[in-house]
Amino acid sequence: MTAYEIVVGIECHVELKTKTKLFCGCAAEFSDDPNRRVCPVCLALPGALPVVNRQAIEYAVKAALALHCEVQPFSRFDRKNYYYPDLPGAYQITQMFYPIAKGGYVDIETTKGSRRIRLNRIHVEADAGKLLHASGGIGGAGGTLADDNRASTPLIEIVSEPDLRSAEEARVYGEKLRTILEYAGVSDVKMEQGSMRCDANVSVRPKGDPVLGTRAEIKNVNSFKALERAVNYEADRQIDLIEDGGSVVQETRGWDDEKGVSISMRLKENAHDYRYFPEPDLPPILLDPERIKAIGLTLPEMPENRRARWIKELKLPACDSEQIASSRFSAELFDRTVALGADPKTAANWIMGEWTRCVRVKGIGMEAEPVKAEHLAALLGQVSAGKINNKQAKEVFEEMFDTGEAPEQIIQRKGMVQVSDTGALDAIVQQVLAEHPKSVEDYRNGRTQAIGFLVGQVMKASKGQANPGLANQLLAAALEAMK
Amino acid sequence: MNLHQMTVQALSGLLERKELSSSEMTESFLDQIRMKEPELNAFITVARDTALDAAAASDARRARGEAMGPLDGIPFALKDNFSVKGLPMTCASKMLRNYKPPYTATAAEHLLKAGAVLLGKNNMDEFAIGSSTENSAYGPVKNPLDARRVPGGSSGGSAACVAAGEAAFSLGSDTGGSVRQPAACCGIVGLKPTYGMISRYGVTALASSLDQVGILARNVGDTALILNHVASYDPKDSMSWPGAAADYSAAMGGGVAGRRFGIVKEYLGSDMDPDALAWVQQAVARLISAGAKVEEVSMPNMAHCLACYYVLMSAEFHANMGRFDGLRFGLRAEGDDYFSMVTGSRTQGLGPEVKTRILFGTYVLREAQYEKFFLKAMKVRTLICRDYEEAFKKVDCLLTPVQNGLPFLWGSRQGDSVKMAATDKLVIPSNLAGLPALALPFGSSEGLPGAVQLIGRPFSEAMLLGIADYLEQEGPRL
Numbered sequence: 001m002t003a004y005e006i007v008v009g010i011e012c013h014v015e016l017k018t019k020t021k022l023f024c025g026c027a028a029e030f031s032d033d034p035n036r037r038v039c040p041v042c043l044a045l046p047g048a049l050p051v052v053n054r055q056a057i058e059y060a061v062k063a064a065l066a067l068h069c070e071v072q073p074f075s076r077f078d079r080k081n082y083y084y085p086d087l088p089g090a091y092q093i094t095q096m097f098y099p100i101a102k103g104g105y106v107d108i109e110t111t112k113g114s115r116r117i118r119l120n121r122i123h124v125e126a127d128a129g130k131l132l133h134a135s136g137g138i139g140g141a142g143g144t145l146a147d148d149n150r151a152s153t154p155l156i157e158i159v160s161e162p163d164l165r166s167a168e169e170a171r172v173y174g175e176k177l178r179t180i181l182e183y184a185g186v187s188d189v190k191m192e193q194g195s196m197r198c199d200a201n202v203s204v205r206p207k208g209d210p211v212l213g214t215r216a217e218i219k220n221v222n223s224f225k226a227l228e229r230a231v232n233y234e235a236d237r238q239i240d241l242i243e244d245g246g247s248v249v250q251e252t253r254g255w256d257d258e259k260g261v262s263i264s265m266r267l268k269e270n271a272h273d274y275r276y277f278p279e280p281d282l283p284p285i286l287l288d289p290e291r292i293k294a295i296g297l298t299l300p301e302m303p304e305n306r307r308a309r310w311i312k313e314l315k316l317p318a319c320d321s322e323q324i325a326s327s328r329f330s331a332e333l334f335d336r337t338v339a340l341g342a343d344p345k346t347a348a349n350w351i352m353g354e355w356t357r358c359v360r361v362k363g364i365g366m367e368a369e370p371v372k373a374e375h376l377a378a379l380l381g382q383v384s385a386g387k388i389n390n391k392q393a394k395e396v397f398e399e400m401f402d403t404g405e406a407p408e409q410i411i412q413r414k415g416m417v418q419v420s421d422t423g424a425l426d427a428i429v430q431q432v433l434a435e436h437p438k439s440v441e442d443y444r445n446g447r448t449q450a451i452g453f454l455v456g457q458v459m460k461a462s463k464g465q466a467n468p469g470l471a472n473q474l475l476a477a478a479l480e481a482m483k
Numbered sequence: 484m485n486l487h488q489m490t491v492q493a494l495s496g497l498l499e500r501k502e503l504s505s506s507e508m509t510e511s512f513l514d515q516i517r518m519k520e521p522e523l524n525a526f527i528t529v530a531r532d533t534a535l536d537a538a539a540a541s542d543a544r545r546a547r548g549e550a551m552g553p554l555d556g557i558p559f560a561l562k563d564n565f566s567v568k569g570l571p572m573t574c575a576s577k578m579l580r581n582y583k584p585p586y587t588a589t590a591a592e593h594l595l596k597a598g599a600v601l602l603g604k605n606n607m608d609e610f611a612i613g614s615s616t617e618n619s620a621y622g623p624v625k626n627p628l629d630a631r632r633v634p635g636g637s638s639g640g641s642a643a644c645v646a647a648g649e650a651a652f653s654l655g656s657d658t659g660g661s662v663r664q665p666a667a668c669c670g671i672v673g674l675k676p677t678y679g680m681i682s683r684y685g686v687t688a689l690a691s692s693l694d695q696v697g698i699l700a701r702n703v704g705d706t707a708l709i710l711n712h713v714a715s716y717d718p719k720d721s722m723s724w725p726g727a728a729a730d731y732s733a734a735m736g737g738g739v740a741g742r743r744f745g746i747v748k749e750y751l752g753s754d755m756d757p758d759a760l761a762w763v764q765q766a767v768a769r770l771i772s773a774g775a776k777v778e779e780v781s782m783p784n785m786a787h788c789l790a791c792y793y794v795l796m797s798a799e800f801h802a803n804m805g806r807f808d809g810l811r812f813g814l815r816a817e818g819d820d821y822f823s824m825v826t827g828s829r830t831q832g833l834g835p836e837v838k839t840r841i842l843f844g845t846y847v848l849r850e851a852q853y854e855k856f857f858l859k860a861m862k863v864r865t866l867i868c869r870d871y872e873e874a875f876k877k878v879d880c881l882l883t884p885v886q887n888g889l890p891f892l893w894g895s896r897q898g899d900s901v902k903m904a905a906t907d908k909l910v911i912p913s914n915l916a917g918l919p920a921l922a923l924p925f926g927s928s929e930g931l932p933g934a935v936q937l938i939g940r941p942f943s944e945a946m947l948l949g950i951a952d953y954l955e956q957e958g959p960r961l
Contacts, residue, residue: 040566040586044806046574046687047566047588051721079802081848085821090805144821146810275848277857280692280799282721 002243003207006235007215008170008200009162012177013155014187015127015195016059022126022154023050023093034132034147042152044089049281052077056154057285058295059186060100060124063156065296066184067177069104069122073287077124077279082272085146086129094125094157096276100285106160106180107304108172109322117173118161127153156186162201162212167231174198174224175326179303183328188367191223198227202234203248213238214248218262220255230255234262306331314344323352329366330355336373342380350376354394358401370401379407389468391459392416420467422474425458428466429474432457433482443479451475487515487648491705494651495553498545505545505556509538509600512558516602516649523625525634525644527563528571529603534558537600544598553708555598560650562641563604564611564687565591570601574687575609575619578813578832588685589720590654590696590713597712602650605640609834610804611661611689613637614906615896618836623893628670628931632890635665641699642669652700652709658689659792660885660910662697663922667934668890670924672706672951674698677941678917679724682717690799691722693792693914703923703952707731710944724942734949740774742950745878748781750909756888762926762933763884769957770882780877782870787863788912794847794860795915801844807832868916871938880950881938884909885922889931909936919944923951925958932960 021028024041031037040048064071078096104119129151133144158177164170178189178196188195198221203213218234221227233255238248250268255261301309303325310316310325324330330351337347355371364370379400383393388411399410410416419425432454433440442450451472458471486494486508497503516529541556550556561567564574566584573579587595595601608618616624616639626634627647634643638655642665645653655662657675666673674697681696688694696713700706714727746767751760767777809815809828816827833841847856874881886909896906913920919939926933935954939947 040584043811045566045584045586045812046572046579046582046806047564047584047683047685048586049684049720051719081802081805083805083808083822083825085810088806088811090808091802148811273850275798275802275845275850276853277798277802277848280690280722281688 004204004235004239005207005209006164006166006231007162007203007205007212008164008167008231009215010160010164010170010173011199011201012158012160012174013197013199014063014158014181014189016056016154016156017187017195018053018055018059018154020053020055021152022053022056022124023152026152028153031149034145034149037149038151042088043148050093050279052282052285053154056124057100057287059154059184060122060156061287061292061295062184062299063158063181063186064101064104064122065292066180066299066302067104067106067119067122067158069101069119071101071287071292072098073289074098074284075100075123075287076284077282078276079279081275084128085144086131086151088129088148088151092126092128093279093282095123097278098284099123106173106176108169108176110166110168110172112166115163115169117163117169120159120161122156122158125155125157127151127155162203167228167235170200170231171224171228174227178224179326179328183300183302183331185300185328194222197221200227200231200234202231202238204235204238204242214250216248216250217252218255219252219265222257226255226257229257229260230262233260237262300328300332303328303331306335310334310344314338316344316348320345320348320352324348327366329369333371333373333376337377337380340373340377342377343384346380346384347376350380350397354397355401358398362401364401370404371397372404375400375406382407382411386418386420386467387411388416388418389464389466391464391468392418395464417465418467419462419465420470422470425462425466425470425474428458428461429471429478432461433475433478440479440482444482451479485648486511488701489651490701491553491557491651491708494557498556499550501545505538505541505600506535508556509534509558509602512602512648512650515647519627519647519649523627523643523647523649524622525606525624525640525647525649526560526603527573527575527606527621527640530570530601533570534600534602537595537598541598541600551596551598554594554712556600557598557651558600558602559594560602560605560641560644560653561591562607562611562638562653562655564607564656565604565654566685566687567591567601567604570604572604572687573621574611575607575616575621576832576834576837577620578807578828580814582812584685586685589682589717591685593713593715594654594709605638605644605653605655607640607655608637609837610687610800611637611656611658612800612836612840614660614664615891616640617894618834620834626668626890629890631892632931633668633893635668635890637661637665638673638697638699639665639668642666642671642673645669645671645699645701652698652705654709654713655697655699656686656689657695657697657914658693659796659914660907662699663885663910663920663936664907666699666922667885667924670932670934672698672700672703672924672955673922674700674706674710674944674948675913675920676710676714676944677724677919678914679720679722680714680727680919680942680944682715682720682723684717684719688799688803690796691803692799693796695914695917703948703955704732704735706921706951707735707948710948714944727942729945731945731948734945735952737949737953738773739770739950739953742770742775742880742946743878744770744775744777745780745874745881746777747785747874747881747883748779749783749785750883751779754887755884758888758926758928758933759884759886761928762935763882765926765959766882766935766954769954773953773957777882778878780874780881782874782912784863784866784870785908785912788867788915789908791860791863791867792911792915793843794856795864797840797844798848798857799844801841801848804833804837804841864915867912871912871916871918875940879939879943879946883936883938885934885936886910889928889933913938917941919947921947921951923954924960925954927959
């Protein structure tokens, strides 16, 4: 059987988090109330004209610099003409002929090692509106309703070269892209919410064949896991086709994540002729090197640099470094906490553990900065000073996360103290031993793990305030004495 | 003198001296409209109530001593492709029969803020496509000077309404001569300023890289006065020019001594109408006698201007027209799905000439032929611009005919797109180059006014108006 190679290129649309839309002053924020964030310009009323949002251009340049692209001193908008009910003007303003940035790359790490994925270009364009398919009929209207709140919000499209060689690489590329863009601070980069949307161009070819196979474009991928599954599915589908003596046709396919299959949406023969031409309502975008440089200076330290620095200077394990660097918010929290004197490994454990858990469970955005570095550092200080134990610290952390209060306040309010007084603990130890003769018996019979249960009982009896190390010590001594 | 034929400056004097109120003046123009319209058809919408309200407000300001300037209380009209909040805007199309824009075009806003009184919206060729107003879904406009002849287009209603004394002035739009050609047909002044000088915001686009708001007025002095009010940078139009504002009235009375004029060699051929040539020659004689220099210049690429213009204009037009799909505004046909609804709406809503241009624009922009048509036309456009640059190294101003003789007779070119297109070959090149150009009544034939065109360097409006003012004072008029 022939061995096949998977070839993937990814086109990724990223919503820029500007305050206003790309070509008008409407708020570029989500609204449940349809058609509220609209004006003559984004509704394409007769006579309305676009004006470029400077912030969007700066964000695009920032993203391009973070991705090592060559920002173009001259770029220009073009019109892409097609009819669709979510597109108010029947043309999308995009950059076909002269994109804002060319080249660039993303370095990825997979189980097979690290590889450099080249980028082709980045261009700026306006998003379309949204369609609501009202099966039951909203307000009796039925059919399809158009909501133009999203129309004309700014996007960048990041187009990779067909350099990816597996579904895993496609997923990791997407994740890495998200991390870098999050660092650049230009987008919310949320796949699930559509602020980052990846389309995969997938083809297969016999291993070693220099010619690219016919590709299919996979759309509607809503998570990185779905991206990996969709690429695998598509590669298998194409290989099966070829093995059965058929051939792949160029087409656009939609991914159905629930069913785990893709469905043909449009064949190449039916592809639109977009009739691109230069946008006559907008002057070209001219960027001088000074301005590009100034925008570059606003980028934070990027993930690969942080990771390398932590491994080298803080002796942080590589896998910890990787995980914490994967988000700008965890990375900045870590750097600031350590700068305030916390032990790097302990801080890393807390960020990878409790912080990550709380963010996930409570569904609070990391960007909301639910826990301040000052508070985390103070909390870790309390633990290392023996004022509270780890279990208490977790409780305090959760409280900090929920309320934003300083740990000292929470500790005081909850009356938390760690009982490290031998006399006070001894009484509890004696009481616990008296109440649990079975465990004492077990211990005597050589099942020393029974001491764990007894420590738990001491903690419980002390309402969690006992110093668990000391409790263990006292229990062991008492049990030995009873032998 | 008849009130309806007075200049803005004269009307302004009446208001200032309180010989007449704006309400009385507005009533009088509305009467004139009522009398003339059944025959003329220069208006699609007459905004009687809002006009009288605006006039009363102007009178109240004046009574308080707070009159805002020379346009306060002066009745005017707008081509019906300008958005004005609360008033219908049809673009002379069935597509927009019931459309009322929720906002006001910047140029209109400037006039309204100066206190001018909007009488209504002028008839035109549908979506500004045409040279005769024969393409209006609301019926053609009659030429007030000669009922057998067209009033020109596409701003034919604007030109006719000023010539017939229905308004003191009007604004139009000029993509390929649509202000200058009807002005010449109706014997008034038509100015298309430099591209970017007057905001296009709120004016329905025909071809965005060529469109410019223009002024139709009774004389050069009025044209300058109105330009003072509407020429200004608008952040809502990204192609508008910072620093467009100036006092153009100051250019009046400056004379032409020492100015260098160019006569375009390619416009002197045997295909030219003897009347058109005679008017240019008469103007040349006046200029020379006034101490100006006149020489012949060659502009070889003008021969390609029609082909170039039709490719670029149709391409941009087809894209600008995409928004008329019946979904968000305008006429909506019933349909089983989106595409049948769009097709139905456009089939019913748009006229034949508009459809032809959309098809042509769609054709020339097909990806496979982008280089053959669109890109080539862009290159030719550059060559045409260079012809002008070369000419303006030698001369300050070009003197040409506006059109090839008197306005054509009704129906003589309808349905013949090529012949109709050729009507505009003398006015189109300045749109391609974005240059200011002015049509001025000059000379006459068969009892009808003739016209000449002045074309200058970018932003040389002051100079053009000064020259036009001289020719207006000194030239042979009907």
